[in-house]
Amino acid sequence: MRILVATAVVPERDAVAKAFAGPARPCVLPGAALLSLADDAADDPPAGMRTDAPPAGRTAPAARWDLLAAGVGPASAAAGTGAALTAAALAGDPYGLVVSAGIGGGFAPAAPPGCLVVADAITAADLGAETPDGFLPVTALGFGTTTHAVPASLVAAAAAALPAVVGTVLTVSTATGTASRAAELRGRHPGAVAEAMEGFGVAEAAAAHGVPALEVRAVSNPVGPRDRAAWRIKEALAALTEAFGKLRPVLESWREHEHHADHPDRCSRARAG
Numbered sequence: 001m002r003i004l005v006a007t008a009v010v011p012e013r014d015a016v017a018k019a020f021a022g023p024a025r026p027c028v029l030p031g032a033a034l035l036s037l038a039d040d041a042a043d044d045p046p047a048g049m050r051t052d053a054p055p056a057g058r059t060a061p062a063a064r065w066d067l068l069a070a071g072v073g074p075a076s077a078a079a080g081t082g083a084a085l086t087a088a089a090l091a092g093d094p095y096g097l098v099v100s101a102g103i104g105g106g107f108a109p110a111a112p113p114g115c116l117v118v119a120d121a122i123t124a125a126d127l128g129a130e131t132p133d134g135f136l137p138v139t140a141l142g143f144g145t146t147t148h149a150v151p152a153s154l155v156a157a158a159a160a161a162l163p164a165v166v167g168t169v170l171t172v173s174t175a176t177g178t179a180s181r182a183a184e185l186r187g188r189h190p191g192a193v194a195e196a197m198e199g200f201g202v203a204e205a206a207a208a209h210g211v212p213a214l215e216v217r218a219v220s221n222p223v224g225p226r227d228r229a230a231w232r233i234k235e236a237l238a239a240l241t242e243a244f245g246k247l248r249p250v251l252e253s254w255r256e257h258e259h260h261a262d263h264p265d266r267c268s269r270a271r272a273g
């Protein structure tokens with residue numbers, strides 16, 4: 001399977017790359033610059049340019065990973081992820097899984113700094129309209145979606161591999177900086193354990209391609225009053241590296257269609273037909 005990991009910034013991308021021992025090679029695509037990793041990368045052409053199955057006599061590598069630093073915020077995340085997904089699909093070598101990864105803010109007391117978070121839902125928390133009676137999500141206005149559910153078997157597999165808090169990860173365009181905003185978000189999203197700024201953009205791009213998406217965050221700071229000097233970025237990046245070391249075999253062997261609980265419609269159709 002081919003797996004795309006989308007981070008916001010280069011230090012996050014490089015923290016994920018550290019979990020892989022093999023060589024990494026840059027691959028520039030229209031709209032996205034990837035770092036491609038593979039068990040046998042030394043023999044392979046760059047990712048995104050492969051169009052064929054492995055030559056006769058060679059088996060396909062267990063998985064190929066591409067890492068992307070798409071920029072901060074949901075728009076950059078969606079643009080970069082969408083570009084990588086489209087390039088792969090047009091090359092006849094589509095991704096089977098997309099992971100939004102990086103550091104994030106954790107809601108107290110569930111997700112303190114230093115811990116890892118796995119999203120079971122990826123939710124846009126500020127996509128909507130402000131009204132005199134409060135915030136209305138775009139869905140209440142009759143548009144789009146605000147949440148992407150992560151396949152249950154994918155959440156279970158990731159959570160079994162890690163010491164991680166599982167819950168909703170919010171995507172915000174403005175990082176929370178006050179206790180009142182943190183309380184407001186928790187009030188609207190009681191299942192929220194963390195916030196970051198890219199997950200929903202990554203998940204929207206993945207959904208447009210019919211590819212499952214996961215979000216994994218290493219908590220660098222509490223969601224609340226802004227104190228940038230207190231962010232534990234180094235520790236969070238180290239936790240991210242450790243997390244991908246553990247997630248790597250689990251995600252490589254995860255297969256969406258083997259988990260019928262994630263596809264009740266498809267299964268009932270199969271049973272009926």
Ligand SMILES: O=C(O)c1cccc(C(=O)CC[C@H]2O[C@@H](n3cnc4c(=O)[nH]cnc43)[C@H](O)[C@@H]2O)c1
Nearest residue numbers: 008011012072073103104105175176195196197198
């Ligand atoms: O300054 C550095 O060395 C450095 C290294 C890695 C990452 C950063 C970032 O500033 C990443 C920004 C990224 O982090 C997410 N994030 C982290 N905490 C929060 C938060 O409390 N609320 C929302 N987002 C948060 C977010 O996804 C940003 O894109 C710096």
